[in-house]
Ligand code: NI
């Protein structure tokens with residue numbers, strides 16, 4: 282079974298029953314956090330960019346779990362030589378024990394000198410999952426959806442720093458995603474959104490509103 286565990290804001294984990302992949306592990310200081318950084322188990326940590334609400338507790342979790350960090354070199358090098366990391370960059374695809382990971386563009390600042398923000402296309406458990414990271418809407422999402430049929434798109438909807446519900450609904454259309462999970466909203470008032478309004482805007486895809494601490498079976 283392929284499971285999506287949502288920990289609040291843009292932090293979630295994919296778990297195929299054998300491998301666990303944690304994304305943007307911002308828990309300390311995250312008002313939505315549904316788990317403590319000391320309680321999380323993972324094999325990989327994917328980071329989309331270096332803003333504090335994405336890198337979060339990554340280094341501490343890497344040190345404790347021995348997990349492997351995946352990201353651009355400017356970010357994965359933050360752990361020094363004490364943690365396992367795989368550097369990659371935009372357009373690259375890694376074949377990993379659980380499946381594949383492709384790094385794709387995101388329209389956002391990097392939060393670190395010389396870096397870029399990114400998203401990921403992940404193949405795991407027979408599904409393709411696109412995590413946009415923090416991004417504005419961009420037309421080349423079309424090519425992401427053309428290369429792989431996206432089963433689940435995990436998109437920010439909070440506005441202010443990222444797409445809002447109108448642009449995120451357009452992103453779903455451009456991507457041709459079958460399902461969508463909104464994230465990066467209601468953590469603070471500045472990114473307040475009503476996910477039900479987002480749901481009403483989305484055509485031709487199923488919207489799954491998962492509360493922090495909630496899980497979703499992606500096999501269904
Ligand atoms: Ni950001």
Ligand code: MN
Pocket residue numbers: 332334335415442465
């Ligand atoms: Mn953010």
